[in-house]
Amino acid sequence: MIMKKVLLFGSFFMGLALSTFAQEAANEPVTDEDLTQYATVEVMTSLYVEDKTDELRNMILNNEVIDGGARYNEIKAAWGDDAKLTEANVTDEEKAAYQAILDFQNSLQQSVVDYKTNLITDSDVISVSVYNKVLAAIKGDPSVKEKLDSMILTIKEEKDAERAAAKEDGEN
Known part of the structure:
Protein backbone atom coordinates (compact mmCIF):
# COMPACT_ATOMS: atom_id res chain seq x y z
CA MET A 1 0.00 0.00 0.00
CA ILE A 2 2.76 2.43 0.96
CA MET A 3 4.74 1.40 -2.10
CA LYS A 4 1.82 2.06 -4.45
CA LYS A 5 1.17 5.49 -2.97
CA VAL A 6 4.83 6.44 -3.17
CA LEU A 7 5.10 5.21 -6.76
CA LEU A 8 1.89 6.94 -7.82
CA PHE A 9 2.94 10.19 -6.20
CA GLY A 10 6.36 9.97 -7.79
CA SER A 11 4.88 9.35 -11.23
CA PHE A 12 2.38 12.17 -10.78
CA PHE A 13 5.08 14.57 -9.61
CA MET A 14 7.35 13.72 -12.51
CA GLY A 15 4.49 14.15 -14.95
CA LEU A 16 3.77 17.60 -13.62
CA ALA A 17 7.39 18.65 -13.37
CA LEU A 18 8.23 17.64 -16.89
CA SER A 19 4.93 18.33 -18.66
CA THR A 20 6.07 21.66 -20.04
CA PHE A 21 8.59 19.86 -22.21
CA ALA A 22 6.04 17.29 -23.33
CA GLN A 23 4.35 19.78 -25.63
CA GLU A 24 7.46 20.06 -27.81
CA ALA A 25 8.17 16.33 -27.81
CA ALA A 26 4.59 15.34 -28.70
CA ASN A 27 5.11 15.98 -32.41
CA GLU A 28 7.85 13.39 -32.82
CA PRO A 29 6.99 9.71 -33.35
CA VAL A 30 7.78 7.35 -30.47
CA THR A 31 10.17 4.54 -31.32
CA ASP A 32 10.49 1.13 -29.69
CA GLU A 33 13.83 2.31 -28.30
CA ASP A 34 12.07 5.31 -26.70
CA LEU A 35 9.48 3.00 -25.14
CA THR A 36 12.18 0.64 -23.90
CA GLN A 37 14.05 3.50 -22.23
CA TYR A 38 10.85 4.77 -20.61
CA ALA A 39 9.89 1.26 -19.49
CA THR A 40 13.37 0.80 -18.02
CA VAL A 41 12.96 3.97 -15.95
CA GLU A 42 9.59 2.76 -14.69
CA VAL A 43 10.97 -0.67 -13.77
CA MET A 44 14.07 0.79 -12.10
CA THR A 45 11.84 3.10 -10.07
CA SER A 46 9.55 0.21 -9.13
CA LEU A 47 12.54 -1.88 -8.01
CA TYR A 48 13.86 1.07 -6.02
CA VAL A 49 10.48 1.35 -4.27
CA GLU A 50 10.53 -2.39 -3.55
CA ASP A 51 14.02 -2.11 -2.07
CA LYS A 52 13.04 0.84 0.11
CA THR A 53 9.86 -0.92 1.22
CA ASP A 54 11.93 -3.99 2.16
CA GLU A 55 14.33 -1.71 4.03
CA LEU A 56 11.41 -0.23 5.97
CA ARG A 57 10.00 -3.69 6.70
CA ASN A 58 13.41 -4.82 7.96
CA MET A 59 13.73 -1.70 10.12
CA ILE A 60 10.49 -2.70 11.81
CA ALA A 70 3.78 -6.82 17.09
CA ARG A 71 5.39 -4.24 19.37
CA TYR A 72 5.70 -1.82 16.44
CA ASN A 73 1.94 -2.10 15.85
CA GLU A 74 1.29 -1.58 19.54
CA ILE A 75 3.39 1.60 19.56
CA LYS A 76 1.82 2.75 16.29
CA ALA A 77 -1.67 2.40 17.78
CA ALA A 78 -0.67 4.47 20.81
CA TRP A 79 1.44 7.03 18.95
CA GLY A 80 0.40 10.61 19.53
CA ASP A 81 -1.56 9.83 22.70
CA ASP A 82 0.53 10.12 25.85
CA ALA A 83 -1.99 8.20 27.95
CA LYS A 84 -1.96 5.27 25.52
CA LEU A 85 1.83 5.36 25.31
CA THR A 86 2.03 5.19 29.12
CA GLU A 87 -0.57 2.41 29.24
CA ALA A 88 1.43 0.43 26.66
CA ASN A 89 4.62 0.99 28.70
CA VAL A 90 6.41 2.53 25.72
CA THR A 91 9.93 3.45 26.78
CA ASP A 92 11.90 6.49 25.64
CA GLU A 93 14.15 4.12 23.69
CA GLU A 94 11.14 2.67 21.90
CA LYS A 95 9.82 6.16 21.15
CA ALA A 96 13.15 7.12 19.62
CA ALA A 97 13.31 3.91 17.58
CA TYR A 98 9.73 4.36 16.39
CA GLN A 99 10.43 8.00 15.47
CA ALA A 100 13.45 6.90 13.42
CA ILE A 101 11.24 4.46 11.53
CA LEU A 102 8.63 7.19 10.97
CA ASP A 103 11.30 9.59 9.73
CA PHE A 104 12.54 7.00 7.25
CA GLN A 105 8.99 6.23 6.13
CA ASN A 106 8.22 9.93 5.66
CA SER A 107 11.38 10.40 3.60
CA LEU A 108 10.48 7.60 1.17
CA GLN A 109 8.21 9.68 -1.03
CA GLN A 110 10.83 12.34 -1.67
CA SER A 111 13.49 9.67 -2.05
CA VAL A 112 11.53 8.05 -4.89
CA VAL A 113 10.90 11.39 -6.58
CA ASP A 114 14.61 12.24 -6.33
CA TYR A 115 15.63 8.82 -7.64
CA LYS A 116 13.33 9.01 -10.65
CA THR A 117 14.24 12.62 -11.38
CA ASN A 118 17.91 11.62 -11.35
CA LEU A 119 17.24 8.76 -13.76
CA ILE A 120 15.56 11.15 -16.16
CA THR A 121 17.86 14.15 -15.87
CA ASP A 122 21.29 12.84 -14.90
CA SER A 123 21.69 9.35 -16.29
CA ASP A 124 22.25 7.46 -19.51
CA VAL A 125 18.98 5.57 -19.10
CA ILE A 126 16.77 8.16 -20.83
CA SER A 127 16.84 11.82 -21.78
CA VAL A 128 14.31 14.38 -20.61
CA SER A 129 13.10 14.89 -24.17
CA VAL A 130 12.54 11.16 -24.75
CA TYR A 131 10.82 10.79 -21.38
CA ASN A 132 8.46 13.65 -22.23
CA LYS A 133 7.86 12.42 -25.76
CA VAL A 134 6.77 9.02 -24.46
CA LEU A 135 4.74 10.62 -21.66
CA ALA A 136 2.83 12.69 -24.23
CA ALA A 137 2.35 9.69 -26.50
CA ILE A 138 0.90 7.44 -23.79
CA LYS A 139 -1.51 10.19 -22.76
CA GLY A 140 -2.66 10.64 -26.34
CA ASP A 141 -2.70 7.08 -27.67
CA PRO A 142 -4.02 4.10 -25.69
CA SER A 143 -2.22 1.66 -28.01
CA VAL A 144 1.14 3.22 -27.08
CA LYS A 145 0.23 2.89 -23.39
CA GLU A 146 -0.71 -0.75 -23.95
CA LYS A 147 2.58 -1.46 -25.72
CA LEU A 148 4.49 0.32 -22.95
CA ASP A 149 2.68 -1.65 -20.23
CA SER A 150 3.63 -4.88 -22.00
CA MET A 151 7.28 -3.78 -22.19
CA ILE A 152 7.29 -2.81 -18.52
CA LEU A 153 5.91 -6.22 -17.57
CA THR A 154 8.53 -8.02 -19.66
CA ILE A 155 11.43 -5.97 -18.31
CA GLU A 162 17.92 -11.62 -12.28
CA ARG A 163 17.42 -10.47 -8.71
CA ALA A 164 16.13 -13.87 -7.62
CA ALA A 165 19.13 -15.58 -9.23
CA ALA A 166 21.54 -13.12 -7.59
CA LYS A 167 19.87 -13.64 -4.23
CA GLU A 168 20.06 -17.40 -4.65
CA ASP A 169 23.74 -17.15 -5.58
CA GLY A 170 24.32 -15.02 -2.48
CA GLU A 171 22.77 -17.64 -0.26
CA ASN A 172 24.90 -20.47 -1.67
Whole structure:
Protein backbone atom coordinates (compact mmCIF):
# COMPACT_ATOMS: atom_id res chain seq x y z
CA MET A 1 0.00 0.00 0.00
CA ILE A 2 2.76 2.43 0.96
CA MET A 3 4.74 1.40 -2.10
CA LYS A 4 1.82 2.06 -4.45
CA LYS A 5 1.17 5.49 -2.97
CA VAL A 6 4.83 6.44 -3.17
CA LEU A 7 5.10 5.21 -6.76
CA LEU A 8 1.89 6.94 -7.82
CA PHE A 9 2.94 10.19 -6.20
CA GLY A 10 6.36 9.97 -7.79
CA SER A 11 4.88 9.35 -11.23
CA PHE A 12 2.38 12.17 -10.78
CA PHE A 13 5.08 14.57 -9.61
CA MET A 14 7.35 13.72 -12.51
CA GLY A 15 4.49 14.15 -14.95
CA LEU A 16 3.77 17.60 -13.62
CA ALA A 17 7.39 18.65 -13.37
CA LEU A 18 8.23 17.64 -16.89
CA SER A 19 4.93 18.33 -18.66
CA THR A 20 6.07 21.66 -20.04
CA PHE A 21 8.59 19.86 -22.21
CA ALA A 22 6.04 17.29 -23.33
CA GLN A 23 4.35 19.78 -25.63
CA GLU A 24 7.46 20.06 -27.81
CA ALA A 25 8.17 16.33 -27.81
CA ALA A 26 4.59 15.34 -28.70
CA ASN A 27 5.11 15.98 -32.41
CA GLU A 28 7.85 13.39 -32.82
CA PRO A 29 6.99 9.71 -33.35
CA VAL A 30 7.78 7.35 -30.47
CA THR A 31 10.17 4.54 -31.32
CA ASP A 32 10.49 1.13 -29.69
CA GLU A 33 13.83 2.31 -28.30
CA ASP A 34 12.07 5.31 -26.70
CA LEU A 35 9.48 3.00 -25.14
CA THR A 36 12.18 0.64 -23.90
CA GLN A 37 14.05 3.50 -22.23
CA TYR A 38 10.85 4.77 -20.61
CA ALA A 39 9.89 1.26 -19.49
CA THR A 40 13.37 0.80 -18.02
CA VAL A 41 12.96 3.97 -15.95
CA GLU A 42 9.59 2.76 -14.69
CA VAL A 43 10.97 -0.67 -13.77
CA MET A 44 14.07 0.79 -12.10
CA THR A 45 11.84 3.10 -10.07
CA SER A 46 9.55 0.21 -9.13
CA LEU A 47 12.54 -1.88 -8.01
CA TYR A 48 13.86 1.07 -6.02
CA VAL A 49 10.48 1.35 -4.27
CA GLU A 50 10.53 -2.39 -3.55
CA ASP A 51 14.02 -2.11 -2.07
CA LYS A 52 13.04 0.84 0.11
CA THR A 53 9.86 -0.92 1.22
CA ASP A 54 11.93 -3.99 2.16
CA GLU A 55 14.33 -1.71 4.03
CA LEU A 56 11.41 -0.23 5.97
CA ARG A 57 10.00 -3.69 6.70
CA ASN A 58 13.41 -4.82 7.96
CA MET A 59 13.73 -1.70 10.12
CA ILE A 60 10.49 -2.70 11.81
CA LEU A 61 10.94 -6.46 12.05
CA ASN A 62 14.62 -6.46 13.00
CA ASN A 63 14.65 -3.48 15.34
CA GLU A 64 16.40 -4.50 18.55
CA VAL A 65 14.63 -1.88 20.64
CA ILE A 66 11.09 -2.40 19.37
CA ASP A 67 11.54 -6.15 19.04
CA GLY A 68 9.42 -6.89 16.00
CA GLY A 69 6.19 -6.13 14.24
CA ALA A 70 3.78 -6.82 17.09
CA ARG A 71 5.39 -4.24 19.37
CA TYR A 72 5.70 -1.82 16.44
CA ASN A 73 1.94 -2.10 15.85
CA GLU A 74 1.29 -1.58 19.54
CA ILE A 75 3.39 1.60 19.56
CA LYS A 76 1.82 2.75 16.29
CA ALA A 77 -1.67 2.40 17.78
CA ALA A 78 -0.67 4.47 20.81
CA TRP A 79 1.44 7.03 18.95
CA GLY A 80 0.40 10.61 19.53
CA ASP A 81 -1.56 9.83 22.70
CA ASP A 82 0.53 10.12 25.85
CA ALA A 83 -1.99 8.20 27.95
CA LYS A 84 -1.96 5.27 25.52
CA LEU A 85 1.83 5.36 25.31
CA THR A 86 2.03 5.19 29.12
CA GLU A 87 -0.57 2.41 29.24
CA ALA A 88 1.43 0.43 26.66
CA ASN A 89 4.62 0.99 28.70
CA VAL A 90 6.41 2.53 25.72
CA THR A 91 9.93 3.45 26.78
CA ASP A 92 11.90 6.49 25.64
CA GLU A 93 14.15 4.12 23.69
CA GLU A 94 11.14 2.67 21.90
CA LYS A 95 9.82 6.16 21.15
CA ALA A 96 13.15 7.12 19.62
CA ALA A 97 13.31 3.91 17.58
CA TYR A 98 9.73 4.36 16.39
CA GLN A 99 10.43 8.00 15.47
CA ALA A 100 13.45 6.90 13.42
CA ILE A 101 11.24 4.46 11.53
CA LEU A 102 8.63 7.19 10.97
CA ASP A 103 11.30 9.59 9.73
CA PHE A 104 12.54 7.00 7.25
CA GLN A 105 8.99 6.23 6.13
CA ASN A 106 8.22 9.93 5.66
CA SER A 107 11.38 10.40 3.60
CA LEU A 108 10.48 7.60 1.17
CA GLN A 109 8.21 9.68 -1.03
CA GLN A 110 10.83 12.34 -1.67
CA SER A 111 13.49 9.67 -2.05
CA VAL A 112 11.53 8.05 -4.89
CA VAL A 113 10.90 11.39 -6.58
CA ASP A 114 14.61 12.24 -6.33
CA TYR A 115 15.63 8.82 -7.64
CA LYS A 116 13.33 9.01 -10.65
CA THR A 117 14.24 12.62 -11.38
CA ASN A 118 17.91 11.62 -11.35
CA LEU A 119 17.24 8.76 -13.76
CA ILE A 120 15.56 11.15 -16.16
CA THR A 121 17.86 14.15 -15.87
CA ASP A 122 21.29 12.84 -14.90
CA SER A 123 21.69 9.35 -16.29
CA ASP A 124 22.25 7.46 -19.51
CA VAL A 125 18.98 5.57 -19.10
CA ILE A 126 16.77 8.16 -20.83
CA SER A 127 16.84 11.82 -21.78
CA VAL A 128 14.31 14.38 -20.61
CA SER A 129 13.10 14.89 -24.17
CA VAL A 130 12.54 11.16 -24.75
CA TYR A 131 10.82 10.79 -21.38
CA ASN A 132 8.46 13.65 -22.23
CA LYS A 133 7.86 12.42 -25.76
CA VAL A 134 6.77 9.02 -24.46
CA LEU A 135 4.74 10.62 -21.66
CA ALA A 136 2.83 12.69 -24.23
CA ALA A 137 2.35 9.69 -26.50
CA ILE A 138 0.90 7.44 -23.79
CA LYS A 139 -1.51 10.19 -22.76
CA GLY A 140 -2.66 10.64 -26.34
CA ASP A 141 -2.70 7.08 -27.67
CA PRO A 142 -4.02 4.10 -25.69
CA SER A 143 -2.22 1.66 -28.01
CA VAL A 144 1.14 3.22 -27.08
CA LYS A 145 0.23 2.89 -23.39
CA GLU A 146 -0.71 -0.75 -23.95
CA LYS A 147 2.58 -1.46 -25.72
CA LEU A 148 4.49 0.32 -22.95
CA ASP A 149 2.68 -1.65 -20.23
CA SER A 150 3.63 -4.88 -22.00
CA MET A 151 7.28 -3.78 -22.19
CA ILE A 152 7.29 -2.81 -18.52
CA LEU A 153 5.91 -6.22 -17.57
CA THR A 154 8.53 -8.02 -19.66
CA ILE A 155 11.43 -5.97 -18.31
CA LYS A 156 10.13 -6.31 -14.74
CA GLU A 157 9.92 -10.10 -15.09
CA GLU A 158 13.50 -10.18 -16.42
CA LYS A 159 14.80 -7.98 -13.59
CA ASP A 160 12.92 -10.00 -10.97
CA ALA A 161 14.45 -13.21 -12.35
CA GLU A 162 17.92 -11.62 -12.28
CA ARG A 163 17.42 -10.47 -8.71
CA ALA A 164 16.13 -13.87 -7.62
CA ALA A 165 19.13 -15.58 -9.23
CA ALA A 166 21.54 -13.12 -7.59
CA LYS A 167 19.87 -13.64 -4.23
CA GLU A 168 20.06 -17.40 -4.65
CA ASP A 169 23.74 -17.15 -5.58
CA GLY A 170 24.32 -15.02 -2.48
CA GLU A 171 22.77 -17.64 -0.26
CA ASN A 172 24.90 -20.47 -1.67
